[in-house]
Amino acid sequence: MPTLNNSPPDRPLTGKRALVTGAASGIGLATATALTEAGVQVIGLDLQTASPFPCLVCDITSEGAVKACTAEAARRLGGIDILVNNAGILREASLAETTADLVDQHFAVNVRGAILVTREALPHLTNGARIINLASELAYVGRQNASVYAASKAAMLGLTRSWARELAPRILVNAVAPGPTDTPLLGFESMTANQQALEITNPLGRIGRPEEIAAAILFLAGPGATFFTGQCIGPNGGAAMT
Ligand SMILES: NC(=O)c1ccc[n+]([C@@H]2O[C@H](COP(=O)([O-])OP(=O)(O)OC[C@H]3O[C@@H](n4cnc5c(N)ncnc54)[C@H](O)[C@@H]3O)[C@@H](O)[C@H]2O)c1
Numbered sequence: 001m002p003t004l005n006n007s008p009p010d011r012p013l014t015g016k017r018a019l020v021t022g023a024a025s026g027i028g029l030a031t032a033t034a035l036t037e038a039g040v041q042v043i044g045l046d047l048q049t050a051s052p053f054p055c056l057v058c059d060i061t062s063e064g065a066v067k068a069c070t071a072e073a074a075r076r077l078g079g080i081d082i083l084v085n086n087a088g089i090l091r092e093a094s095l096a097e098t099t100a101d102l103v104d105q106h107f108a109v110n111v112r113g114a115i116l117v118t119r120e121a122l123p124h125l126t127n128g129a130r131i132i133n134l135a136s137e138l139a140y141v142g143r144q145n146a147s148v149y150a151a152s153k154a155a156m157l158g159l160t161r162s163w164a165r166e167l168a169p170r171i172l173v174n175a176v177a178p179g180p181t182d183t184p185l186l187g188f189e190s191m192t193a194n195q196q197a198l199e200i201t202n203p204l205g206r207i208g209r210p211e212e213i214a215a216a217i218l219f220l221a222g223p224g225a226t227f228f229t230g231q232c233i234g235p236n237g238g239a240a241m242t
Pocket residue numbers: 021022023024025026027028045046047048058059060061085086087088089109113134135136137177178179180181182183184185186
């Protein structure tokens with residue numbers, strides 16, 4: 001099995017190259033920033049730009065844009081050691097309110113987008129590369145008014161397990177399934193007290209911070225995770241003990 005690292009022990013990811021989707025906000029921004037601080041050369045893909053790393057403006061629902069931007073990112077990086085499929089959307093709707101468009105929007109970004117980026121990145125992934133997919137605790141426990149989102153996140157688990165088999169042993173593919181995390185996606189500040197109480201019913205009694213999810217992603221990208229593939233780890237405060 002090829003190893004990912006020949007780096008100093010204090011900065012084990014130094015010299016690696018990462019592509020992070022949805023890198024301009026929330027968990028993606030925290031991940032891209034933490035990777036950069038760990039010595040990784042990062043390029044983000046997002047609808048908007050970001051810093052302190054280069055971020056290409058790319059709508060991952062557009063196959064043409066994904067082809068062009070992934071190729072450009074791979075050219076600039078010279079190869080991809082870490083791919084984080086993080087871009088995602090959540091639009092709440094009850095089953096009765098669910099429209100075909102709402103279903104298509106979720107699956108276009110959360111699932112199809114990740115598939116397209118990974119397919120385009122594949123020729124550039126190095127031996128020992130890591131793919132880390134963002135699932136969600138909701139893939140396991142569900143949530144009222146978020147069934148389409150939960151289904152799209154369950155799909156990420158199916159992709160993770162299938163790609164892990166298909167790409168083994170050259171590439172390791174794992175997922176992270178965060179619990180509620182303080183980002184614009186959650187819209188926590190705009191939630192009612194009842195909704196907030198629902199989100200916090202976990203043993204640690206709080207929602208997560210983006211940096212705590214990034215730490216799990218960095219673990220799966222790093223030298224301590226060489227025997228993980230097809231797995232999903234859940235930084236969720238104990239809300240779902242899978
Ligand atoms: N925040 C949570 O509570 C939580 C919990 C579980 C899982 N997640 C997952 O973590 C990931 C990151 O979520 P977040 O909370 O940081 O959300 P966020 O809204 O803060 O960030 C999502 C990013 O994805 C980008 N994006 C959206 N559509 C895109 C598109 N078509 N093309 C390119 N980029 C696009 C946005 O511009 C944004 O920068 C998502 O996959 C989400 O489902 C979040």
